[in-house]
Amino acid sequence: MADHDLNQRSLVDALDEPALVIEGLTISVANPAARELLGQSIEGRDIRLAVRQPELLEHILSGHPGDLDVAGIGDFGRPWRVAVRALDLGTVFVRLIDRSDNLSAEKMRVDFVANASHELRTPLSAVLGYAETLADDPGLPPETIATFGRTVRDEAGRMLRIVEDLMSLSRIEADRFVAPEELLDLGKVAQDAIANASVARGKKKCDITIDAPKTLPKVRGDRGQLVQLFDNLVSNALRYGCDKPGACIEVKLKAAGSRVEASVIDHGPGISRAHLPRVTERFYRVDEARSRESGGTGLGLAIVKHIVERHRGSLAIDSKVGVGTTVTVSLPAAGGA
Numbered sequence: 001m002a003d004h005d006l007n008q009r010s011l012v013d014a015l016d017e018p019a020l021v022i023e024g025l026t027i028s029v030a031n032p033a034a035r036e037l038l039g040q041s042i043e044g045r046d047i048r049l050a051v052r053q054p055e056l057l058e059h060i061l062s063g064h065p066g067d068l069d070v071a072g073i074g075d076f077g078r079p080w081r082v083a084v085r086a087l088d089l090g091t092v093f094v095r096l097i098d099r100s101d102n103l104s105a106e107k108m109r110v111d112f113v114a115n116a117s118h119e120l121r122t123p124l125s126a127v128l129g130y131a132e133t134l135a136d137d138p139g140l141p142p143e144t145i146a147t148f149g150r151t152v153r154d155e156a157g158r159m160l161r162i163v164e165d166l167m168s169l170s171r172i173e174a175d176r177f178v179a180p181e182e183l184l185d186l187g188k189v190a191q192d193a194i195a196n197a198s199v200a201r202g203k204k205k206c207d208i209t210i211d212a213p214k215t216l217p218k219v220r221g222d223r224g225q226l227v228q229l230f231d232n233l234v235s236n237a238l239r240y241g242c243d244k245p246g247a248c249i250e251v252k253l254k255a256a257g258s259r260v261e262a263s264v265i266d267h268g269p270g271i272s273r274a275h276l277p278r279v280t281e282r283f284y285r286v287d288e289a290r291s292r293e294s295g296g297t298g299l300g301l302a303i304v305k306h307i308v309e310r311h312r313g314s315l316a317i318d319s320k321v322g323v324g325t326t327v328t329v330s331l332p333a334a335g336g337a
């Protein structure tokens with residue numbers, strides 16, 4: 001075997017993605033990933049037997065450098081980009097790049113823009129509709145004018161909340177790789193958030209209790225974001241988990257090994273298993289009408305999830321229909337992990 005063959009093999013083998021060298025019509029080198037995808041014994045075989053898609057075969061055999069997006073090699077439907085480069089006369093180098101992650105990120109972006117536009121268009125249409133009536137009909141009775149005015153104000157407020165939450169979400173995402181630095185007592189942060197929430201509690205009769213040991217290991221965190229996290233969880237418990245008179249909301253903190261755990265517990269209607277995995281998605285609501293009427297944007301738990309990720313923590317939502325919901329956030333203790 002000539003030296004350059006050896007170099008060629010070690011280079012192709014060193015690639016994680018499937019890669020082949022084809023001389024004429026023969027597969028002269030196939031790295032382990034390519035053998036896994038196309039068959040263990042493809043080396044030395046005719047490329048026309050290993051690759052059966054006519055379009056792909058034509059692309060490879062043309063020998064012209066270029067990329068082709070195809071699906072259906074190996075796993076059903078997995079998208080690949082096939083990159084062909086000419087090496088020598090009659091020799092081509094073929095790489096297969098898995099595009100699944102790329103495409104799902106692209107799909108998420110498209111879905112997100114569509115959802116955000118839809119969420120904003122609904123209140124905007126209401127604002128426009130009422131504003132047009134107010135502008136075009138000077139003879140409206142004063143109480144109708146007042147009602148329409150209030151609707152315009154409420155719907156515009158809703159749009160502002162959506163925009164503020166989206167901005168907040170993108171700020172948290174932008175800081176994803178910036179480690180938070182403040183040394184904080186999570187119990188005190190939770191206490192402050194509860195004090196804020198009780199202002200917003202309005203007519204809700206639920207008591208909120210907090211149970212935190214006097215000395216809790218400190219965590220490294222972003223105070224503003226962690227207040228926002230508790231604020232969202234306590235607001236959800238008040239909004240959705242506080243139907244029965246006398247039901248109480250518990251906030252519990254404890255040290256668990258090298259971590260600090262905080263749980264917000266309510267005894268409300270719970271979330272069914274079908275909805276549970278989706279509640280942290282942006283704009284996902286179990287009961288759209290109820291969330292809307294209480295001013296929800298459907299972004300609260302998405303914000304919580306991103307704050308937890310930025311703090312290298314984990315989030316668990318346990319819920320039982322008719323029993324209640326427990327949301328637990330676990331963060332690494334400072335100096336511990």
Ligand SMILES: Nc1ncnc2c1ncn2[C@@H]1O[C@H](COP(=O)(O)OP(=O)(O)OP(=O)(O)O)[C@@H](O)[C@H]1O
Nearest residue numbers: 236240279285286287291296297298299300301325
């Ligand atoms: N404690 C809970 N009990 C029952 N359902 C809940 C609870 N917390 C959240 N949910 C459900 O999950 C959905 C998503 O919650 P999330 O906090 O993301 O949005 P939201 O409360 O509708 O709006 P926002 O928090 O942005 O004002 C809610 O609409 C609600 O249906």
Ligand SMILES: [Mg+2]
Nearest residue numbers: 232236300301
């Ligand atoms: Mg919420």
